[in-house]
Amino acid sequence: MINLSAPEYISNYIGGSLQAPMNGQYLDNINPATGEVYSHTPDSGSKDVEEAVGAAKIAFPLWSTTPAEERFKILNHIAQLIDDNLDALALAETNDNGKPLWLSKRVDIPRASSNFRFFATGIMHFSTESHNMEDKAINYTIRQPIGVVGCISPWNLPLYLFTWKITPALAAGNCVVAKPSEVTPMTAYLLSIICQKAGLPPGVLNILHGAGPGCGSAIVAHPDIKAISFTGSTRAGRDIAATAAPMFKKISLELGGKNPNIIFADCDWDKMMRTTLQSSFSNQGQICLCGSRVLVEESIYEKFKTEFIARTKKLTIGDPLDENSKQGAVVSKLHFDKVLSCIKLAKQEGGIILSGGNVVKLEGRCERGLFIEPTIIEGLGPHCRTNMEEIFGPVITLQSFKTEDEALQLANTSDYGLSATIWTQDVSRANRVAAKVHSGIIWVNCWLLRDLRTPFGGFKNSGVGREGGWDALRFFTEPKNVCIEL
Numbered sequence: 001m002i003n004l005s006a007p008e009y010i011s012n013y014i015g016g017s018l019q020a021p022m023n024g025q026y027l028d029n030i031n032p033a034t035g036e037v038y039s040h041t042p043d044s045g046s047k048d049v050e051e052a053v054g055a056a057k058i059a060f061p062l063w064s065t066t067p068a069e070e071r072f073k074i075l076n077h078i079a080q081l082i083d084d085n086l087d088a089l090a091l092a093e094t095n096d097n098g099k100p101l102w103l104s105k106r107v108d109i110p111r112a113s114s115n116f117r118f119f120a121t122g123i124m125h126f127s128t129e130s131h132n133m134e135d136k137a138i139n140y141t142i143r144q145p146i147g148v149v150g151c152i153s154p155w156n157l158p159l160y161l162f163t164w165k166i167t168p169a170l171a172a173g174n175c176v177v178a179k180p181s182e183v184t185p186m187t188a189y190l191l192s193i194i195c196q197k198a199g200l201p202p203g204v205l206n207i208l209h210g211a212g213p214g215c216g217s218a219i220v221a222h223p224d225i226k227a228i229s230f231t232g233s234t235r236a237g238r239d240i241a242a243t244a245a246p247m248f249k250k251i252s253l254e255l256g257g258k259n260p261n262i263i264f265a266d267c268d269w270d271k272m273m274r275t276t277l278q279s280s281f282s283n284q285g286q287i288c289l290c291g292s293r294v295l296v297e298e299s300i301y302e303k304f305k306t307e308f309i310a311r312t313k314k315l316t317i318g319d320p321l322d323e324n325s326k327q328g329a330v331v332s333k334l335h336f337d338k339v340l341s342c343i344k345l346a347k348q349e350g351g352i353i354l355s356g357g358n359v360v361k362l363e364g365r366c367e368r369g370l371f372i373e374p375t376i377i378e379g380l381g382p383h384c385r386t387n388m389e390e391i392f393g394p395v396i397t398l399q400s401f402k403t404e405d406e407a408l409q410l411a412n413t414s415d416y417g418l419s420a421t422i423w424t425q426d427v428s429r430a431n432r433v434a435a436k437v438h439s440g441i442i443w444v445n446c447w448l449l450r451d452l453r454t455p456f457g458g459f460k461n462s463g464v465g466r467e468g469g470w471d472a473l474r475f476f477t478e479p480k481n482v483c484i485e486l
Contacts, residue, residue: 002081002197004088004190006095010041010209012048013192015055016202022047027182027211032098032329032336033320035368041185044210049177049218052206053225056148056175059203064145064173068123071171075120077198078191082113085194089187093158096184098329098370099283100320108160112187115163118452119472123171126473137485143477145173146250149227150219152212152240153188155181155331156286156392162188165229168472170205177206177225179216183332185209212236220244227251227476231288234390234416234461241464252465252475254288254457256390257418260411261291261447262433265300267423268445273304277311279421279447281374284330285394289419289441289448292396293387295410301400305378309355312374319366329370330393336370339393343375346386346397352379356394382413390416404429412438417459421447440466 009026011018021042029039042048063071082089089112090104099108130140151165162180169176180188192207208215220228220243227250230240237253244251261276279291296304318325330336343357356373378398380386387397401407411420419441422433434442440458443449450456455466465475 002085002193004085004092004193006039006092006186007189008039010039010185010189011192012042012044012052012209013189013195013205013207014048014052015058015206016196016200018192021045021210022051029096029185030332031095032331032333033095033366033369035370038095039186041182042209043182044208044215046214046218048208048210049215049222052177052208053148053222055203055206056177057224059201060145060147060175063175063201063204066173068126071173072120072124074198074200075116075167075171078194078200079113079116079120081194081198082109082116082191085190086110089159089190092186092190093184094320094328096186097155097158098320098331100325100328102323103283103328108157111157112159112163114452115160115167119167119171122168122469122473126172126470128479135486137483139481139483142480142482143474144480146226146476146478147174148225149174149176149229149476150222150225151176151178152216152219152228152230152232153178153180154232155183156283156288158184159187159191161231162191164467165231166205169229169476172473172476174476175204175206177208177219177222179208179210179219182209182211217243221247223247225249229467229475230254237463250475252467253463254467255418255461255463256392256416257288257290257458257462258293258388258390258414258416259289259291259419259421259439260414260437261294261421262407262411262423262437263294263296263300263304264407264422264424264426264429265297266425268425271445272423273307273311275447276308277315280396281312281315281327281394282448284327284372285374285396286331286392287448288392291421291447292391293410293414294396294398295407296398296400297407298400298402301398305354305398309376312355312376315374317360317371317373318362319364327371327374327394329366330372331370333370335393336372339372339391339395342386342389342391342393343395346377346380346395349380349384349386351377351386351397354378354398382410388414404433408433408436412436415461418462419443419458
């Protein structure tokens with residue numbers, strides 16, 4: 001066990017050392033469940049980025065030539081230390097993000113250690129190709145680490161997605177300059193301490209805290225950072241691409257989603273209802289994979305609506321530290337106001353609020369918390385803003401369809417194409433619909449069932465490139481072909 005108590009002032013992690021931001025500026029870090037400022041995070045700028053890049057460049061020659069088995073040992077040790085300190089990390093995640101503590105313990109922190117363990121193991125099995133030109137020549141491909149890379153992660157699954165980005169980069173032999181969201185910085189800071197204890201060489205991983213316009217933009221624009229992996233909003237992704245593309249950096253952008261949940265009449269009813277409730281409102285709807293557009297076959301629409309409303313109203317909204325709470329706080333006041341404005345817009349567009357839509361006021365510790373009822377809306381067409389724009393909160397819409405073709409038309413109306421869920425017992429239909437939905441990830445009769453070996457990413461405005469498995473290791477390496485004449 002490591003002492004991972006939350007400090008009043010969070011530090012950057014540069015060159016293996018914890019240090020204050022060079023400008024001396026800090027941002028308030030607020031617990032969204034209580035409304036209280038409980039720590040302060042660095043508001044780092046370009047000078048901090050410059051120092052981190054310098055440390056990474058110094059570390060790169062040795063780390064990039066460290067045998068894969070040695071990199072495995074260090075990364076696997078980090079995974080074990082995350083597991084050993086699950087309770088402390090989960091509490092920090094919940095205090096930062098507002099999600100229920102049981103969810104942090106069950107999902108977020110275990111997935112963070114799994115990310116380290118998966119890529120630590122994976123790099124020892126990563127291989128390349130050779131091509132024999134009969135009696136003329138042989139070609140073989142070398143995959144080499146890029147150098148210094150930048151990783152920028154979001155606030156909804158803080159340590160989960162932070163480690164999802166940095167671990168394949170580290171495993172492949174790169175040195176990393178990483179920025180977690182300034183809204184949820186604590187577990188990335190605690191990971192700095194874990195990396196020190198695990199013996200990660202100085203400069204291999206550098207963690208900078210700060211806002212996007214200052215710290216994040218400086219990372220993207222730095223000429224010595226050769227690749228950018230980003231997860232966040234489509235708007236921010238456009239800005240990153242506008243900067244990185246003219247500099248010919250490699251970019252991987254995992255952006256927003258407006259995911260359809262397509263429910264046919266022949267579904268496994270009980271499993272579908274349980275899972276749809278989960279896919280609609282898990283993490284207060286703050287998961288890019290949530291099914292925010294629920295499309296239901298007309299013959300079962302009224303039955304679905306009645307039961308789904310009843311189940312939604314039973315979701316307990318409460319203190320995230322209470323094990324009985326199913327819904328926690330929305331992550332920040334800024335996002336809280338955005339979600340409420342989206343609900344207001346839905347009403348203006350003619351939407352009918354079937355359930356929820358209100359602010360929840362709790363007593364005691366959470367009386368100043370940011371809680372919103374899970375919200376169900378019907379009566380809106382596929383092209384309205386509510387059904388086209390990402391809300392990223394506990395808000396879903398219901399639409400009905402008569403035919404398979406109509407279901408596909410509704411599903412594909414969105415400018416996003418991250419994921420979709422299909423509920424049917426008809427195997428042929430499942431395969432037909434899966435092939436025709438414009439999304440990068442399709443679940444059939446399940447949701448959020450993830451195999452870390454598979455590619456992760458979306459179509460259209462949901463991003464560029466793929467993460468996960470060999471795709472991630474390929475992204476963080478450059479292929480070099482060697483041709484030897486025989």
